[in-house]
Amino acid sequence: MAKVWRRDGQETWVLVHVEIQAGYEAEFAERMFVYYYRLFDRYRLPLASLAVLADEQPQWRPNRYTRHLWECEVALSFPVVKLLDYEPRLAELETAANPFALATAAHLLAQATRHDAHQRFISKLSLTRRLYQRGWDRQ
Known part of the structure; x- marks a missing residue:
């Protein structure tokens, strides 16, 4: 509401x-x-x-x-929002301050690295660092 x-x-x-x-x-x-x-x-x-x-x-x-x-x-x-439509803008999403952009980037990266555990770890680490750099805490 x-x-x-x-x-x-x-x-x-x-x-x-x-x-x-x-x-x-x-x-x-x-x-x-x-x-x-x-x-x-x-x-x-x-x-x-x-x-x-x-x-x-x-x-x-x-x-x-x-x-x-x-x-x-x-x-x-x-209306429909298709997260795949944002794939060409992944770099922009990863650097955005908007938490929804970061969540979308995390989802797209998870899909892209589904079969590559090492690359998935690197992607998660990179996104986590960005969150901390923006002042987000563990919670």
Whole structure:
């Protein structure tokens, strides 16, 4: 739940549902819809859903769920962030101050070094040093 200000200056409360999916799931869009309507049914507040896809399949980008029978239809469209899309910007992510950029870099490096334990260790060590250099502590 977040308090936001509309363009007219009025404050309002909204629910933000972020779903992080690490692998392909055939029914993912349906699950997004189910979570959306459960949140809406319970809280009756404005609601936005976002999918963060951390899988390794470049073409898999579910962003819509529809269901219809006769003249009745229900649909949910939601934005998708595909972490693989940030791979060309890995160097930029590794040096960014934004913690989400560093988390994305860590994920991409983990995928890239999945079969190379030594390189994975070097990547982890490098990212950890960057965190300490920026003043982050162990916690």
